Amino acid sequence: MMATDGNHEPTSMVTDRAAHYHERRFRALVEHSMDIIALVNTEGLVTYVSPSITPIMGYSQEDFVGSSALILVHPDDLDHMQQVLGAIMQGGDQPIRAEYRLRCADGTYRWFEATATNWLEDPEVGAIVGHFHDITVRKQAEELKDAFLAMASHELKTPVTSLKGFTQMLSLLLADHPEAHVGLFLERMDAQLDKLTRLVNDLLTLSHMQAGDLSMREEAFDLDELIRETMEQVQATTTTHRLQLQGATSVKVTGDRDRLAQVLVNLLTNAIRYSPQANCVLVRVRADRRQAEIAVQDFGIGIDRAHHEQIFERFYQVPDQAERTLPGMGIGLYLARTITERHGGRISVESRKGKGSTFRVELPLVKGEQIDMPGHTLQEKREMEQ
């Protein structure tokens, strides 16, 4: 028994009360969380689940204790989550994040963003602490948006097909028309329809990228031929700029010809759009044994260094006042980078404000360095190799 002077409680009682106070406070925090909080032991079994499991998933707290942490995982997410759990078990003090589906009491699945931290080594916690945030509504909105984009771009193509068909038929039928402008106007209509088609294709590609199902063909093709063809197509849509080709690669590239054409079209149309005072866009190409390089140079408004990284991000628009009058969809460079990286290549920019821009695409030629890991960007690939 400890000595007291009558005014003070024994230290052990103070400690007990303080501990009790802390316990109550943290219990209140955990029990009133809108998210689900769970503890998992070394064997991967659940030892505690917070009461929010009931309103969110329809289970009682007791339903879970003693069962595997992966028991409710959607079959399609199970492989991935087994790996994630393995990584968490291995330790490290960094929390690990994952998005996956769990089965609710009524049999439906809900999406969760889970964050888990390994506290197994900490004797006072001795558990993996998991935090589950319900993101079902966000996921549904994303899926809806992707489905809408895919459907909308498909729907847009039907009228474009008819318009293109009628325009070309008119060109054939009016080939000898005495009014000289008729042929020219029809030609421009046709070129603009091609431009519209490419915009629609960009939207469709974006929706596939977002849905994570961007497929890439793998075929060998002549790179110079692709560059020439693409430049001709884009040339037909402009009267202000002359597209000038310098050099040749004389190589065959293995990859998705249409998607690489998309990259080039986006760089060329950007070069034209962002150089309204200029009259020329320079395309310099070359290749060595390792890689092919395509550089698209314009003599336009240029990009401040501060934006060099962000311009490759989705929907990014350079926020300067001068650029506001030159809008785009903000997806061209994002698509260009994603497609280039999926080919094992690299895209970069050299530019200064008011001094024009050069966008450089480097594509590897060495077999085995390209598209051997579909579904992953070069950066992810590098991370995996480490």
Next chain:
Amino acid sequence: MSQGEKTILIVDDEPDILLFLEAAFGYAGYRVLTATTGERLFSLLAHERPDLILLDMLLSGTDGRELTRQLKGQETTAQIPVLMISAHPRAEQEAQAAGADGFLAKPFGIKEILGRVTTLLVVRR
């Protein structure tokens, strides 16, 4: 530009696409038949022997892929080349899997589609 009275049967549920394709193939010297549904396609085939069928992949009512399987599964129609068209540029593999002899993504140019048809007819000859 005469094609020696080759007959093309075009199936698409979009009347304007049918209209310009009919004009384009007519202009190039083909005899053109059109249908907007799978039902109409098979009723035409009861008394017609087209040299090639141009088929939209997603017809309202019937799936062009299913129609292709039926065409390729019947002795009387199996030999007719089928060129499938679709607004989905990545549908080529599905078209091939269904047994189509060729695929063209919408929108296409008139020269492009005439070229593809000529090639398929030459291969078959």
